[in-house]
Amino acid sequence: MNHLELIEKAKEARKLSYSPYSNFKVGAALLTKDGKVYLGANIENSSYPLCMCAERNAIYHALMEGEKKENFVMLALSADTDEPCSPCGACRQVMSELLPRDIRIFMSNLKGDIKETTIEELLPFAFSSEDLK
Ligand code: THU
Numbered sequence: 300m301n302h303l304e305l306i307e308k309a310k311e312a313r314k315l316s317y318s319p320y321s322n323f324k325v326g327a328a329l330l331t332k333d334g335k336v337y338l339g340a341n342i343e344n345s346s347y348p349l350c351m352c353a354e355r356n357a358i359y360h361a362l363m364e365g366e367k368k369e370n371f372v373m374l375a376l377s378a379d380t381d382e383p384c385s386p387c388g389a390c391r392q393v394m395s396e397l398l399p400r401d402i403r404i405f406m407s408n409l410k411g412d413i414k415e416t417t418i419e420e421l422l423p424f425a426f427s428s429e430d431l432k
Contacts, residue, residue: 300330300334300336302373302375302403302405302413302415305328305330305336305373305375305405306328306375306377306405306407306413308326308328308336308338308375309326309327309328309338309353309375309376309377309407310326310377310407310409311326311328311338312326312327312328312338312339312340312353312357313325313326313340313353313377313378314326314340315338315340316340316341316342316353317340317341317342317343318341318342318343319343320343320345320347320350321341321343321350323341323378323379324340324341324378324379325340325341325352325353325354325376325377325378325384326338326339326340326353326376326377326378327339327340327352327353327354327356327357327374327375327376327377328357328374328375328376329357329358329360329361329371329373329374330371330372330373330374330375331361331366331370331371331372332370332372333370335361335366337357337358337360337361337364337366338357338360339352339353339354339355339356339357339358339359339360340353340356341353341356342356352386352387352389352390353376354374354376354386354390354393354394355389355390355393357374358374358393358394358397358398362397368397368398368399369399371398371399371402372402372403373402373403373404373405374394374398374402374403374404374405375404375405375407376404376405376406376407377407377408377409378408378409379408379409380408381408382408382412382414383405383406383407383408383412383413383414384406384407384408385406386404386406386421391421391422391425392422392425392426394418394421394422395418395421395422395425395427396427396428398418400417400418400419401417402417402418403415403417404416404417404418404421
C-alpha cells in the first residue's frame with residue numbers, strides 16, 4: 300500500500316469519529332510491514348478532557364491487536380483543515396515513544412494537500428524513558 304492509499308484509509312476512519320462537541324472529525328491509519336492497516340478516529344466525551352485523538356486511537360488499536368512498534372511503517376492522518384492536519388502535542392509525545400524513529404508520517408486534509416514529516420521533526424528534544432534513569 301502506498302501513502303495515498305493510506306491517506307484514503309485515514310479519511311475512511313474519519314467517518315467513524317464521535318465528535319459532537321467540537322464537530323471536528325479526524326481520522327488516522329497506521330500501516331504495518333505486512334500490509335495491515337489499523338484505523339483510529341477521535342472519540343469525544345461530555346467530560347471534555349476525556350476526548351481521545353485519532354492518532355492515539357490508531358496506535359493503541361494496533362498495539363491491542365498484538366502489533367509491535369518495529370513493524371509500523373507509515374501513519375496518515377486527515378481532517379477538514381486548510382493546511383494538512385497537524386498532530387497535537389499529546390499525540391506527538393505518544394508517537395515519539397510508540398512509533399519507530401524511521402516511520403513515515405503523512406498529514407493531509409480533505410482538499411488533497413499532503414505533507415510528509417517525521418517523529419524528529421514533530422517533536423525535537425522529546426522527553427523519553429531515558430530521562431527517567
Ligand atoms: N484531534 C485529533 O483527533 N487529533 C489531533 O492531532 C488534533 C485534535 C481531535 C481532538 C478533538 O476531538 C478534536 O480533534 C478537536 O480538538
